[in-house]
Amino acid sequence: MQEAVPGAPIISARELRVRYGEREILHGLDFDINHGETVVILGGSGSGKSTLLRTIVGLEKPHSGEILVKGTDLGKASKGEIADIRKKMGLAFQGGALIGSLNVGENIALPLLEHSSLAPSTVDVMVRIKLEQVGLSGFQTFHPSALSGGMKKRAAFARALALDPEMLFFDEPSAGLDPIMAAGIDNLILNLKAAYSITMVIVTHEMASAFLIADRIMVVDKGHIIANEPPQTLKDSTHPRVRQFLDRVPDSAADDSLVDHLSLYVEGTR
Amino acid sequence: MKSETAESSVMGVLVRVGGATEGVLAYVGGLAQMTGRALLLLFVSPLKRSRGLQRAIHQAMAAGVSAIPIVSLIAYFIGLIMALQGAYELNKLGAMNMVPALVGVSVTRELGPLLTAIVVIGRSGSAFAAEIGTMRVTEELDALSTMALDPLAFLVAPKFIAMAIMVPCLAITADLMGVLGGCTFGVLGGGFTAAGYFINTRNNLVLSDVMTGVVKSFVFGVIITAVGCQEGFSTGAGAEEVGRSTTSAVVVSILLVILVDVVFTALFYMTGGLT
Numbered sequence: 183m184q185e186a187v188p189g190a191p192i193i194s195a196r197e198l199r200v201r202y203g204e205r206e207i208l209h210g211l212d213f214d215i216n217h218g219e220t221v222v223i224l225g226g227s228g229s230g231k232s233t234l235l236r237t238i239v240g241l242e243k244p245h246s247g248e249i250l251v252k253g254t255d256l257g258k259a260s261k262g263e264i265a266d267i268r269k270k271m272g273l274a275f276q277g278g279a280l281i282g283s284l285n286v287g288e289n290i291a292l293p294l295l296e297h298s299s300l301a302p303s304t305v306d307v308m309v310r311i312k313l314e315q316v317g318l319s320g321f322q323t324f325h326p327s328a329l330s331g332g333m334k335k336r337a338a339f340a341r342a343l344a345l346d347p348e349m350l351f352f353d354e355p356s357a358g359l360d361p362i363m364a365a366g367i368d369n370l371i372l373n374l375k376a377a378y379s380i381t382m383v384i385v386t387h388e389m390a391s392a393f394l395i396a397d398r399i400m401v402v403d404k405g406h407i408i409a410n411e412p413p414q415t416l417k418d419s420t421h422p423r424v425r426q427f428l429d430r431v432p433d434s435a436a437d438d439s440l441v442d443h444l445s446l447y448v449e450g451t452r
Numbered sequence: 453m454k455s456e457t458a459e460s461s462v463m464g465v466l467v468r469v470g471g472a473t474e475g476v477l478a479y480v481g482g483l484a485q486m487t488g489r490a491l492l493l494l495f496v497s498p499l500k501r502s503r504g505l506q507r508a509i510h511q512a513m514a515a516g517v518s519a520i521p522i523v524s525l526i527a528y529f530i531g532l533i534m535a536l537q538g539a540y541e542l543n544k545l546g547a548m549n550m551v552p553a554l555v556g557v558s559v560t561r562e563l564g565p566l567l568t569a570i571v572v573i574g575r576s577g578s579a580f581a582a583e584i585g586t587m588r589v590t591e592e593l594d595a596l597s598t599m600a601l602d603p604l605a606f607l608v609a610p611k612f613i614a615m616a617i618m619v620p621c622l623a624i625t626a627d628l629m630g631v632l633g634g635c636t637f638g639v640l641g642g643g644f645t646a647a648g649y650f651i652n653t654r655n656n657l658v659l660s661d662v663m664t665g666v667v668k669s670f671v672f673g674v675i676i677t678a679v680g681c682q683e684g685f686s687t688g689a690g691a692e693e694v695g696r697s698t699t700s701a702v703v704v705s706i707l708l709v710i711l712v713d714v715v716f717t718a719l720f721y722m723t724g725g726l727t
Contacts (some may be wrong), residue, residue: 239598268600279595282586293599295503341599 190253192217192349192381193238197247200230200237207233209405210247218379220371222392225385225402226427232276234402235353235385239273240264251349269297272342276354278334280326286313286337287322293344312340316370332363339370350374352384356391364391371395389428393417401427483678486685490609493602507610515576515611516618520625523571527626530563531555531633539642548642552649553656555634560657564626565665566713569672572619573705577680580611581701584684585694593685608681612674619673620666627662664720671716672709679705 191214200208207230215221225231236242237249237256244257251267259267280289287309294305313319316336326334335355342350355371356364368391374380375395386392392399393413401409401416401424409416409424419425426433494504538554584607587593596603631653638644644652683701687693 236594241594241597265600268598271598273595273598275591275595277590279591281592281595282590283583292601296599296601 191215191250192252193383194250195238195247196250198237198244198249199246200233200242201245202233206245207405208237211405211407213400213407213410215381215383217381220375220382220384220395220397222396222399223383223385223402224387224389224392224399224427226387229402230405231385231387231402232353235351235383238383239271239351240268269293269345270348271351272345272347272349273351274335274338274342274353274355276357278326278331278338280334280337280341282326284325285322286318286324286326286329286340289326289337290341290344293341297345308344309340312343313337315343315373316340317366332359332367335359335367336370343374346378347380349381349383352382352386354386355384356386356388364388367391368394403427479682483675483682486604486608486682487612487674487678490604490612493605493609494613504605504610504613507606508613511610511614512618514579515572515614516622519572519575519618519622522575523568523622523626524629526567526571527559527564527629528633528636530567531559531630531635532637533633534558534563534630535634535637535642539637549652551638551642552631552634552644552652556631556653556657557661559630559634560627560661560665562665562713562717564630565623565669565672566709568619568623568626568669569676569709570706572615572622572673573676573702573709576615577676577701577705578698580677580680581683581687581697582694583607584681585687585697588685588687589689589691589694603685608677611677611681615673615677616670617673619676620669623665623669624662627665664716668713668716671712675708675712676705679708 193215195211195213198208198211199206211234223231223234233242237244238251240251240256240259248255248257250256252270254263254267256264256267280286281292284292287306290309290312291305294300294308295302298305300308309322310319313322316339318333318336318340321329321333321337326337329337339352339355342352352371356367359367371382371384372395375382384392384395393416396413398410398412399416400407403423408421409419411419416424417428419428425431534555535551538551539548542548542550542554584593584603587596587603587607593603596606631650634653635644635646635649638649639646642649680701683697683704687697
C-alpha cells in the first residue's frame with residue numbers, strides 16, 4: 183500500500199462506474215474528499231447514493247474507473263490491503279446492523295477484541311466510554327432486539343467509533359427517527375466533528391440535517407453528481423434538479439404523470 | 453423440417469441437461485471451496501483461535517448437546533421398531549437370538565448415523581441457513597466485512613469444528629440408544645435378560661461396525677454445515693428469501709447426505725469394512 187501524500191485527498195474517485203449486473207448505477211463519478219472534512223451525500227431514493235457509500239467502503243467493486251482510499255485503489259487492492267484500510271474506517275449502517283447474537287457491549291467490543299491486543303478490562307472501559315459518547319451508558323447487556331430504532335443507530339455509531347477510525351461513514355443516520363431523536367443524532371455528529379478531526383461521509387436525504395452538519399454537500403441524482411459545493415453556496419444553486427430537490431417540487435406537476443407514477447407504484451407492489 | 457425440430461428439441465434437452473449439470477458442479481465446487489477456506493482459516497489464524505474456540509463451543513452446545521434428547525428418543529424408538537420388525541420374521545425361523553445382532557449391526561452401521569444426520573439437518577442445518585440468511589438481509593454480514601472481519605472465520609469456521617465433533621458424538625449416542633430400544637423389546641417380548649441382550653449384541657458387533665458409522669457421521673456433519681452456510685450466504689434480499697434458503701438447506705442436505713451414505717457404504721462393502 184502506497185502512503186498517501188500529505189495534503190492529498192483521503193478519498194478520491196475518478197470516472198467511477200458501478201453496476202449491479204447489467205444495470206449501471208453510478209455513471210462515471212469524479213470527486214475528492216479531504217482529510218477532516220464532513221461531506222454529506224444528498225440524493226433522492228434510488229439516486230445511487232447508498233451504492234456510492236458501499237463502493238467507498240469496498241462492499242461494491244467498481245466496474246470501471248477507480249476509487250482511491252488513502253492512496254489505495256479498492257478495485258484492485260488485495261483482501262489484506264482492503265482489511266488494513268477497513269480497520270481505519272467505521273461504518274454505521276442504516277438499520278444498525280448490530281450482530282444479533284451478541285449484546286450491545288459485545289458488539290462494540292468485537293472490533294477491539296479482533297483487531298487490537300488490548301486486555302479485556304481495557305476493552306470493557308473503552309466500550310463504556312463509547313457508549314457514553316452516544317448516550318447509551320447502561321445498555322451494555324441489552325441485546326439489539328431489545329433496543330428501539332434510534333438506540334440501535336446510536337449503538338451502531340458507538341461500534342463504528344470503537345477503533346477510533348480516521349474515516350466515519352453514516353448511512354441515513356436520521357432516517358425513520360422522530361425529529362427530536364434526529365436532532366440528537368445531528369448533535370452527536372457535530373460533537374464528533376468538534377472533538378476529533380475525523381473525515382466523515384454522511385449519506386442522507388434529510389435536507390435540514392445536511393445543511394447543519396456538512397462542510398460540503400454532494401448532490402447525487404440518477405447516478406451523476408449534479409452539485410458539489412459548500413451548503414452556503416448550494417442554497418443559491420440554479421441547477422434545476424438541485425432547485426427541485428431543495429424546494430421539494432415533485433417530478434412533474436401534471437396530474438396524469440402523477441397517475442402514471444401511482445399506477446407504476448401499484449404495479450411495483452404487486 | 454420435422455427432423456430439424458426433432459434435432460433442435462434434442463439439442464434443447466442437451467443444453468438443459470448440460471446447464472443443470474454445470475449448476476450442480478458449480479454448487480458442489482462452492483461447497484468444497486467454502487469448506488476448504490474455513491479449514492484453512494482454522495490453521496492460519498492462531499491468534500484468534502481462543503475466541504474462535506469459544507464460538508465453536510457455543511455452537512457445539514446448540515447443535516450437539518441440546519440435540520441429545522431428541523436424537524436419543526428417536527434412536528431408541530428406531531431400535532425398538534427394528535427389534536419388533538426383525539423378530540416378526542426371525543421368530544418364524546426360530547432365530548430370536550439373532551435379534552440383538554440385527555438391531556446392533558443395522559443401528560451402528562446405518563440407522564444411527566443416518567437418523568442423527570436427519571435430525572441435525574432439521575435442527576442445525578436449517579438454523580445455519582436462517583441465521584446467516586437473516587444476517588445477509590439485515591446487513592450484518594456487510595457490517596462484519598466493513599469491520600475487516602471475515603464472515604467465514606467469524607461464523608462458518610466455528611460451526612465446522614462444532615459439527616465435525618458433535619455429529620459423530622451424537623451418532624454414538626444414537627447407537628447406544630438404538631441398542632437400548634432393541635433391548636427393551638428383547639426383555640419384554642424376546643425372552644432375553646437385559647445383560648444377556650447386551651452381551652449378545654457385543655458378541656455380534658465388531659469395532660469397524662461402529663467406526664464406519666462414526667466416519668460417515670463426520671462427513672455428514674461437514675456436509676450439513678457446508679450446505680447450511682452456503683445457502684445462508686446465497687440468500688437474496690427479504691424475509692421470503694430466508695425461508696427459501698432454509699428450505700433448500702434442508703432438502704439439499706438430506707439429498708447429499710443420502711448420496712454420500714451410498715458412496716461410503718459401497719466403499720465399505722467393497723473393502724470389507726473399515727480396515
